[in-house]
Amino acid sequence: MISIGLVFMFLFRYLPMGGLVIAFKQYSLRRGIMGSSWVGLENFQFIFTHNPDFPRIVRNTLKISLLRLIIGFPAPIILALMINEVRGAKFKKFIQTSVYLPYFVSWVVFGGIVIQFLNPSTGIVNKLIVALGHEAIPFMQEEKYFKAIVVLSDIWKNAGWGTILYISALTSIDQEIYDAAKIDGAGRFQTILHISIPGISSTVVVLLLLQIGSIMDVGFEQIYVLCRPILYGVGDVISTYVYRVGVGGGQFSMAAAVGLFQSLIGLILIVLANYICRKFFERSLW
Template structure:
């Protein structure tokens, strides 16, 4: 009996010592932790605080009664959404399609740009190229939407002016259902491609240069060095970013679409977020739109966990 008690006592002592050592480390770095306070407060207020309102998805909200006083309706909002709403299937399809296009075409774009920038040997030109590619990220979609509208104008825009010079008919990029999604993907890549390269360039800076030297001795060309050394070296970073991208598959980009779309392209451009804005903010259907948001978040976290599990099974590092 005494032999059984002794290991427990030792484990308790080790745990106590570890806790004390950890606490001492925290005390040494207390000023660094103080710098985290504004971020933690921001997350508590804007991310965890709103979770209180999730219950609206199961209530018939009345402003006079408040959230607590509003009557429960169970899954009625979800039943209406999935089986009775004439718009939900269309907006869900649009959201998934636009997000998939962004992943298929937008996800590899910063990786390719980072690889190209990494091959540049003229540092001055490399810095200029990076700076130019970063600039659109710092403009809001309100500003960029105005620029894009002017650039793609069928009557005065330079893009359609070039098409007319080539003998082609002008294209209504922002008012034609055939071209609107392609325009969304292209402008989204243009805005974020430079900013997305930051992570991959940081990962590329950590690749061991001796690997390239050994490959040169073996006669490997630059494309082979990229394929067999560079890409495998940054594959863990690519994997993590891909998992996070799949988690946001139902976030098709409210700011971008809201500032670019119009009733002529609702059929292909109306997504979950724009529907929530119209039904929730303008139509005051708070319970229904909360149900839509909850459904979207459940799909997102399910995709993250599933992809993370598959990636780990394939031998790569996940996010969890």
């Protein structure tokens, strides 16, 4: 049974790594990978010294990723703790189903919903703003709102799915510990603080390390759907830049070099974060 997963990993994760050699060549579709001329580190030198867009896209990527980490990462933890405190079984299942359904909607559809909600003339958000006596706000045309829209829409779509992992961890905690705490007079907040949170700490550490490792990968679909050319100053990230330059502009070597840089930074971050967690919290991925 595991062979299917191994074949998938080999075909779609490890085999494509051979294409990274494009980053060190002046790749030509006509000549192919092996026939293209070797240029060494010239593509990387151009990116770091002669590409005016590169500092901007790295800065945008880091800002959005850090906001997701600070604001978005705790959201499913808090949601799972709240759902775990619901006593009615049917109501609990209804809430669980409701919060993780958006995860199964593609970003093309979900992004369209977000854009419609924020529409200056017909969106429900602006209708509420106008009803309160204020002027409608063109959210999708002003740079200062874009990062908040990205982070909040990501929480709306993905937080529910993350709660499944934390609720599973919460259900593995021995119920007798909660019963003993109640006998000792502990309230709900005290049981959450001293039993629930420590009980899911290992799961939190693992997911935190994985998110730190992907801090340079904001995600292509969401940004591509929500970001318009007018917002490239704050919304253009590495993944969308690679798509535009590599696929749209035909600069495959340049796009491969940017992608390799992104992967190396992610690898360094996850190794460093894993070391810190193992040293100070005695929990780690390896």
